[in-house]
Amino acid sequence: MLKQPRAVWAVAFACVIAFMGIGLVDPILKxxxxxxxxxxxxxxxxxxxxMAIMGIAMLVTGVVSSRIGAKRTLLSGLVLIIIFAALAGASDSVSAIVAFRAGWGLGNALFVATALATIVMSAKGSTGQAIILFEAALGIGIASGPLIGGVLGEQSWRAPFFGVSVLMVIALVGTAVFLPSTPPTGRRTSLADPFKALTHKPLLVVAVTAIFYNIGFFTILAAGPFALPELGIIQIGWVYFGWGLLVAFVSVVVAPIVQRAIGTVPAILATLVLFTADLAIMGIFADHPTVVIVGIIASGAFIGSNNTLITEAVMGAAPVERPVASAAYSFVRFTGGAVGPYVALRLFGSEAAPHVHAPFWFGAIMVAIGVAVLAAGARTVAATTHHEETEQQEAEAVLVGDLD
Structure with missing residues (x-):
């Protein structure tokens, strides 16, 4: 799995930088x-x-990449991130940062959806191994984002934004140099294709499950720092660094083992149940900082597992091109990413009169709904994932036979 073309590593490195943007602002929220x-x-x-703009923009990523090619789409996304991250750092009001973060989300949408498809198509080995590479890049980016945000945020809240912009310039150069030209191939997709893909019940079930799962995911990111009022910027950075390390480790090492042992759908259900319990415990003991810190870090294991398992389920859940399936799934799931932080912190109230328990209970209830949705459609989703797993096992058996 590690013997990949330079193009795959270049895109994976750019993914690391892109995903830093998710957790980068955590330490500097307060x-x-x-x-x-x-x-x-x-x-x-x-x-x-x-997240909202990122989700909506996912609908057009396939349209764009099928007309200008994957490389140009990736580079366009990176350029947008460079520009809007720098503009956010230069802003003097929250409303301006919010607006520029929307532009950042557009760039991330063009990059991330295309990057996943590019890695899957360019990497050596199975689709599962390619997804693990992608999730490893995601995990490293998510882990390093809060730490870099904390270190730079100690100097100024503006520094993390400028830091991402500089790192993205490096990623832009690497992608431009190492990724070969990728002219448009195959048919041109339309805006309607992702919606048509969602008419396939297995993909719809997984996508709706992901809405509620992502509400819990981003509740952890948004509410966590405000539930730890005594921690400084760098301390919050370290907490979320530990969280991100678990995301990376479990997504790459543990999730595939669990998947092989009990199957994709049972593994997702078990992980979601554990994630619900983790959020509920944080809700009960939200006024105990140690419990909140342990709960945040532990949630990285459940998020890492689900990121890998759900992404694999999506890739086999609908009989459509992978970029279309990815765009449809991402559009729906990022709805949860957009709703979660806002509702969670509305429930939190103000720092002067906080309702510190409410955001975590909200997250727990939402993830529990996701469990119910997936359980209801488990047979439908399991049929598609079982077919994918059987094909992968047969391919590996053929490879082993050829080597023998």
Whole structure:
């Protein structure tokens, strides 16, 4: 799996930088709220605008890449991230940062959806191994984002935004140099294709499950820092660094083992149940910082497992091109990413009179609904994932036979 073309590593490195943007603002949320005189719910809009535009833009990623090619789409996304991250760092109000984070989300949409399809198509080995590479890049980016945000945020809340912009320039150069030209191939997709893909019940079930799962995911990101008022910027950065390390480790090492042992759908259900319990415990003991810290870090294991398992389920859940399936799934799931932070921090209230338990209970209830949705459609989804797993096992058996 590690013997990949340079193009795959170049795109994977760019993915690491792109996913830094998700957790980068966590350590500086309280600092931005304080210095720009904003409420927690106003600050949460930095997540909401980013994820909402990212989800909507996912609908056009296939349309764009099928007309200008994967490489140009990737480079366009990177350029947008460079520009809007720098503009966010230069802003003087929360509303301006929220607006520029939306532009950042557009760039991320063009890049991320195309990057997953590019890695799957370019990597050596099975689709599952390619997805693990992608999820490893995601995990490393998510892990390093809060730490870099904390280190740079100690100097100024603006520094993390400028830092991402500089790192993205490096990613842009690497992608431009190492990724071969990728002219458009196959048919040109339309805006209607992702919606048509969602008419396939297995994909729809997984996507709706992902809405509620992502609400819990981004509740952890948004509400966690405000539930730890005594921690400084760098300390919050370390907490989310530990969380991100678990995301990376479990997505790459543990999730495939669990998947082989009990199957994709049972593994997703078990992980979601554990994630629900984790959020519920944080809801009960939200006024105990140690419990919140342990709960945040532990959630990385459940998020890492689900990221890998659900992505694999999506790739086999509908008889459509992988970029179309990815766009449809991402459009739906990022709805959860947009809703979660805003509602969670509205429930939190203000730092002067916080309702610290409410966001975590909200997250737990939402993930529990996701469990119910997947359980109801488990047979339908399991039929498609079982077919994918059988094909992969047969391919590996043929390879082993050839080697023998």
């Amino acid at each position: 600092s931005i709220a304080s210095q720009l005189d904003a409420t927690p719910s106003q600050v949460s809009l930095m997540f909401t605008s980013y």
